[in-house]
Amino acid sequence: MMIDKALDKFIPFIEFLLDKRDELLVDPIRGELYCLMYVFKLYCMSNGYEVNNLEQDIFTYYIEEFNLISGQALKWDPIVEGNMNINSIIDMPKLNWINLAAIIILKHRLNNNNIGESIDSFEECHSPLKLINNNDSCHNQLLDLLDNPLFSKITVKISSDSIINSSFHCSYDDLDKLLRNQTARTKLSKEKIRLKVLEKPFYEVCNDSSHNQMLTSFCFSKKDYGNQSLTKQTYPDPSILHQKLYQYKNLMPQDIYNCSQTKVHYLAIVNNHTDHYLGDCSYLDTCHKMKTCRYLHYYTLIPSSNDSFDKENQLQLCKAHDYTIGECFTEYNRDIVPPQWINCDVRYLPFQILGKFAAIISDPAWDIHMSLPYGTCKDDELLALPMHELQDEGIILLWVTGRSIEIGRRALQKWGYHISDEMIWVKLNQLRRTIVTGRTGHWLNHSKEHLLVGIKGNPIWLNRKMDFDVVVSSTRETSRKPDEIYDIVERMVGIHSRKLEIFGRDHNTRPGWLTIGNQLQGTNIVEQEVKTKYESYIKNRK
Structure with a gap:
């Protein structure tokens, strides 16, 4: 032309x-x-x-x-x-x-x-090294390189009149190291998490029975409690017991007092109806009949709080960290939304009034064909929930029981998710031992729970590979899940992103989360748009 x-x-x-x-x-x-x-x-x-x-x-x-x-x-x-x-x-x-x-x-x-x-x-202007392209030789050489990455030859030219042949030698170890090497994004994300997450002290357990017996005699003496039965409702505050131990520290060996300040001790609760020969209660601190249960229970004495961890300095360290993938840019000058919750029947609440969320946790009341202290939902009712209205892209975590694993998988696929991972919660009792109560399971005792992880869309903003897929944590109230799960989700999507929990209870409400369920006390909505839509829904329903 x-x-x-x-x-x-x-x-x-x-x-x-x-x-x-x-x-x-x-x-x-x-x-x-x-x-x-x-x-x-x-x-x-x-x-x-x-x-x-x-x-x-x-x-x-x-x-x-x-x-x-x-x-x-x-x-x-x-x-x-x-x-x-x-x-x-x-x-x-x-x-x-x-x-x-x-x-x-x-x-x-x-x-x-x-x-x-x-x-x-x-x-040529942008790359000093350019593959020669004569009769598809470039294409063939690249295929040879992929077929035989450990030893390949390839022709390159540095300028129009300078051509060289280079051989690439690569051992299996070098190739494996290259494939396993972490990306810069993963390294930066892990460093950000390391700076942001406050470490909690981990206390070892004292297994010396003489220590436990002596501490029990000082903390729960007949002089102080007489014939009063000790239950979870009447347990004293740990700070009160440590004050008592401080008063009596001259009456006990110094090593025992020092041990009480650094290790966890399990103090035997002996009430008038307790029979030592029966041994430990299978339910321990989760027992619902401690007032009449004849088995042995324990009080967990945690060391007094003497943590020198400077949270203010840690916060300043976080502020100095500028990597913002998975978090909003203005995270350090924005307040986290206070806890929000809605008391409702999840099956009939129009989900579109809630908006969109980056992460969802759902703990359905699966019908496991056993006597339970709460109402359950039929499988068809749970599958019919309009979950597609809550996320365009993001992550969902679905708690399932042994019987409902396959139903949970079907539900995620029906809602538009692909199952990317599965987490396991290994349940421990008060004594940090595996649960063997026999309360769940038809053939085998269930000492774990499953959490299916589904992904919708392509959320490239997720922080990945930050955590493990196994959580080892103690049980608490009925159906209460470990707090570590919330921490994992917040590390993945950021503390300022919108997060939803379905079928939640009062103990599930937390900053940055909206919780819905029929066992919540009242309704508390902070986000004005959600509040307006919900009030309009309630008004029209009447």
């Missing part, structure tokens, strides 16, 4: 941009329009190009014409609509970006070359 010879006047400027591109946007030129004009004059005189009467008005018009034929290859700041002919030097626009690809293509068009050659030149 022939080009109008009148456009040849732009060839000097194209050569100037390609030759000086690394110098035009930095000191001392800094993209200033008037500086570009003088530098361009000097370039033309040094390279034998004629420049006559190249003044400011003419140069700005020249730039406008060049931008028009090059497809706006030069970007200016501020963007000036119409023309760039500004009288004040201070108000002149500054060049802040040069589209080299467009300029190279324009150069070849003006030289009557085809665009294919232009693109090859653009690749």
Whole structure:
């Protein structure tokens, strides 16, 4: 294709941009329009190009014409609509970006070359190492490299007249190390989590029976409690017991007192109806009949709080961390939304009034065909929930029982999720031992619970590989799940993202989360949009 010879006047400027591109946007030129004009004059005189009467008005018009034929290859700041002919030097626009690809293509068009050659030149400009492409040799060499990554040969050229053959040698160990190497995003995310997460002290358990017996005699003496039965409702506060031990520390060996300040002790609760010969209660601190249960129960004496961990310094350290993937940019000057909850029948609440969420936790009341202290839902009712209205993309965690694992998988697929992972909660009792109560399971005792993890869409903003898929934690109230799960979710989606828990109870409410369920006390909504929609729903329902 022939080009109008009148456009040849732009060839000097194209050569100037390609030759000086690394110098035009930095000191001392800094993209200033008037500086570009003088530098361009000097370039033309040094390279034998004629420049006559190249003044400011003419140069700005020249730039406008060049931008028009090059497809706006030069970007200016501020963007000036119409023309760039500004009288004040201070108000002149500054060049802040040069589209080299467009300029190279324009150069070849003006030289009557085809665009294919232009693109090859653009690749040469950006990469000092280029694969030779003769009779599909480049394609074949790449296939050979993939088929035999441990020993391959490939031909490369550094310039138009310099061709070399290189051999790539790679051991199995090197290849394995390369494949297993963490990405920069994973490394940065882990470092961010390390700085943000407050560490909790872990106390060892004292297994010396003499220590436990002596501490029990001081903490639960007949003098203080007489014939009163100790239950979970009448347990004293740990701080009161530590004050009592401090008062009596001169009456006990020093090593026992020191041990009470550094390790966990299980103090035997002996009521009038307790029979020592029966041994430990299978339910321990989760026993619902401690007032009459004849088995042995224990009080957990945790060391007194003497943690020197400086939370304020930790917070300052978090503020200094600028990596924001999986978190909002203004996370350090925004308050977390207070706990929100709605008392409702989840089966009939219109989910669209709740909005969209980054993460969802659901603990359905599965019908496991056993006598339970709460109402259950039929499988069809749970499958019919309009979960698609709560997320366009994001993560969902679904608690399932042994019988309902397959139903849970079907539910996630029906709701538009693909199952990416499965977490396990290994349940411990008060003594940090595996649960063997026999309360769940038809054939085998269930000492764990399953948590299916589903992904919807392509949430590239999730922080991944931050945690493990096994949580080892003690049981508490009926159906209460470990708090560690919430921490894992918040590390994945950020503390400021919107998070929802379905079938929650009062003990599930927490900052940053909206909880819905029929066992919640009342309704508390902070987000104004959700509050308005909910009030409208209640009004119309009446």
